[in-house]
Amino acid sequence: MHGGEAKKLLGFPPNSHPTLSQVKAAYKQKAWETHPDRFPALQKSMAESNFKLISEAYSSLLVDQRYCSPAQASYVRVVRTGVPRGTGKSHPFLVKAPFLALMMATVSLGGAVAARTYLKQRKEFPSQHPFLP
Structure with a gap:
């Protein structure tokens, strides 16, 4: 999302330079107005899409105005994507190793x-049946 469009969504003129506190206050106000829980079931999907747009505008404004880095802004985008984008390498074996050790111990014991x-x-009870051990 471009800076002018993001500013417009949050209620600023496209050529303005809002401060961090102004951006946060505008985001809180717009988020309060468009939060999906405040609308009836019929209007919930529209309110949800508006809320996501405002959240995206907020995160892009933070990055555009250099209030935070793109890595920090990824946590702001949790509302839109549902999952924060982590940094660094993942180690799936280190996650699976304790579970595998526990399973092996359980089976062997x-x-x-x-x-x-x-x-x-x-x-204690020997069997007289010829087909049983």
């Missing part, structure tokens, strides 16, 4: 307990 119980029961 469960198998050992089942085998011990089977042998104990077989010793």
